[in-house]
Amino acid sequence: MPYEHIEIGEEADKSHWPAGVSAITIGQMDMIGVDREGSLYWDGKPIEVKKRLSLTVGERVFAVLVGGVTSVSAVVQALGAGCQAHFLWMSWLCPGQ
Numbered sequence: 001m002p003y004e005h006i007e008i009g010e011e012a013d014k015s016h017w018p019a020g021v022s023a024i025t026i027g028q029m030d031m032i033g034v035d036r037e038g039s040l041y042w043d044g045k046p047i048e049v050k051k052r053l054s055l056t057v058g059e060r061v062f063a064v065l066v067g068g069v070t071s072v073s074a075v076v077q078a079l080g081a082g083c084q085a086h087f088l089w090m091s092w093l094c095p096g097q
Contacts, residue, residue: 014023024032033041040047055063 012023031043033044035041040049
């Protein structure tokens with residue numbers, strides 16, 4: 001959800017906030033803290049920030065197919081390079097044949 005722009009003195013629209021969530025008061029501002037790495041703390045307890053990547057079934061199938069095709073392509077290219085090296089080596093060993 002994008003952040004809404006609020007001018008100084010305006011009230012935030014809290015109609016979409018979940019039940020039980022309230023705004024921080026001026027008296028509670030000293031309960032929030034930050035360490036040197038930028039981690040947030042509330043009343044000395046770390047605030048967990050999680051970003052999860054969730055894929056749909058179609059996206060997962062596509063990712064597996066792309067990974068499989070890429071792997072097969074790498075094996076075929078490695079075999080081709082090995083064959084090319086073998087035939088080049090053989091042409092150096094037996095130039096008349």
